[in-house]
Amino acid sequence: MSKATPTRTTNPIHFEDLDPKRFEDLVRELIYDFRDWQTIEATGKGGDDDGFDIRAYERTTTTTVDDEGNEVLRPMDGNVWMIQCKREKTIPPSRIKKILADIDPNNVPYGYVLAAATNFSKKAYDTFRDELTRLGVLEFYLLGNAMLETELYQPKNDRILFTFFGISNVVRRRSRATEIRSEVANKNKVMRVLGDNAANSWILARDSKDRFYPYEWEYADFDKNPRWKDFEVVELHPRGLIVSIRWCFAYFDEASKVFDFAEPSIVVGNPRDGMQESARDRERREKVALVRDYWERLPRKNQAMFRVNGIIRYDDMQVIDDKGDSWNEVPHIFTDFINGSPVSGTRSFLEKGQQQIGLDDFTRVSFFPKSFPEPKFGEIYNKEGLALPDRLCELYANFRGGELENLFDVDGRFGHLKPNDVAVVRFGQKEDRFIQITHRYEVSGDYLLKEHPQMAWQVKQQIGRDPLPDDLIQVLECRACYRHQWEDQV
Structure with a gap:
């Protein structure tokens, strides 16, 4: 299943780590464009501040008339603001009053600001407002951690944020822009290649930390943690390459909501891989052949493929070598492997034909055996060809009609055929083609006509008429087989 991606957040700013005087400097920097100041005085720096850490005069003007009757704007001393800075972790209402x-x-300022490295409670806010209103202060602001952080993260204050805390959102934005350009460049190059x-194309993913490619024996744990691995591409996703990770023969029961898949997974070789098949690969391929034989004998309604796809993200790709090399003549994509894999997320599902079946509602059960038997063959009926219309025999003999998946019997002509038996399809001088019965069941004509019109049409092609509602039709599921598979057992 796909893994949830955590969101990226910024850690809280640690105002408490600043020296008290340095905290005053920070607040003074932040209030520079709070008002149109005439002067700002760092009164707390001198030590004898009469309760003031910062005193500021807001620029004001008044309008007068000169001797000639013209209006003139004259600057005044301005409104006095008192700014107090407290680098304290907690300030309860009682501390506010103090x-x-x-x-x-007798000398109440026009405005008052209390800035502190803490978060204030509602009761603290109420106490602050009530006390200053009682004193006659006309404007007042209580700035806690949240408000100070909000101000610092404003683009206009990025210089202050960097000066006091070494953090720059401008640098982050530039870095993110660089990441986006790299991601887009990788996407475009992958699409061109x-x-x-x-x-169905192939790529070779390579760990950017590896220095021993293509010599697997340099790593004792290469089987468990490969440093390079080829993948068949499934599709191009907006975020990266979707590649096939696992592909296994599977059993599922739609009604019971259960499934199982067999190991080992199917071996799909890169057709442009210049490496020779190893003894290990050959052994794996032979095991998969036994699994497939067992799986093909299941009722077709229970056959499915278990798929696991993964994504190699464009933003994780460091270098894309579109040429490859003589050992792997496919594009090489360099990225950081984690636990022997270049993918950052996976998705598992069942595949039946063109349908993808999610596994959220399914439970895995133990269905497949731990070891798989050798292929079995029953009676070999190769004297006479199957009693099928000549047109179907000609199509099948000439490989023009697809695989023969079902035989249909309404009159007993195939009554002698049982699961595992082999029969021959014969037409003129063409080479014989063999099929093996894998499963047999009975169904009514009424059911086919109502629920499976496509199969009802197939029945008509074999028996020469439309199935009737009261027909009892024997359905013999079958698969192609070859003489060399069974002749040694005769």
Whole structure:
């Protein structure tokens, strides 16, 4: 299943790590464009501040008339603001009252700001507002951690953020832009190399930390943690390459919502891999052949493929070598492998024909045996060809009608055939073609006509008429087989 991707967040700013005087400097920097100041005085720096850490005069003007009757704007001393800075982790309402007690009732400032490295409670806000309203302060602001962070993350304050904390959102944005350009460049190059329809093409993923390619024996754990691996491409996704990770023969029961898949997974070789098949690969391929033989004898309704696809993200690709080399003549994609894999997420599902079946509602059960038997063959009926219309025999003998998947019997002509038996399809001087019965069951004509019109049409092609509702039709599922598979057992 696909793994959830965690969101990226920024850690809280640690105002408490600043020296108290340095915290005052930070607040003073932040309030520079809070008002149109005439002067800002760092009164707390001198030590004897009369309760003021920062005193500021807001620029104001008044309009007068000169001797000639013209209006003139004259600057005034401005409104006095008192800014107090407290680098304290907690400031309860009682502490608020103590801080505000420093205000001279006979010389009340126009405005007041309390900035602190903490988060204030509602009761603290209420106390702050009530006390300053009682004193007659006209404007007041309580700035806690959240408000200070909000101000620092404003683009206009990025210089201050970097100066005091070494963080720059401008640098981050530039870095992200670089990442996006790299991702787009990788996507475009992959599309040029593989084409718009990349399905069934191949790539070789290589660990960027590896220095021993193509010599597997340099790694004692290469089987468990490969440093390079070829993949068949499934499709181009907007975020990366979807590649096939596993492909196994599977059993499933739609009604019971259960499934199982058999190991080992199917061996699909890169057709442009210049490496010779190893003894290990050959042994695996032979095991898969036994699995397939067992799987093909299951009722066709229970046959499916278990698929696991993965994604190699464009933004994880470091280098794309579109030429490859003489050992692997496919594009090489360099990325960081994690636990022997270049993929950053996977998706598992069942595949039946063109249908993909999600596994959220299914439970895996133990269905397949631990070891698979050798292929079995029953009676070999190769004296006479199957009693099928000449037209069907000609199509099958000339490989023009696809595989013969079912025989249909309404009059007993195939009554002698049982699962595992072999029969021959014969037409003129063409080479005989053999089929093996894998499963047999009975169905009514009424059921086919209502539920499976396509199969009802196939019945008509074999028996020469439409199935009737009261027909009892024997369905013999079959598969192609070859003389060399069974002749040694005769």
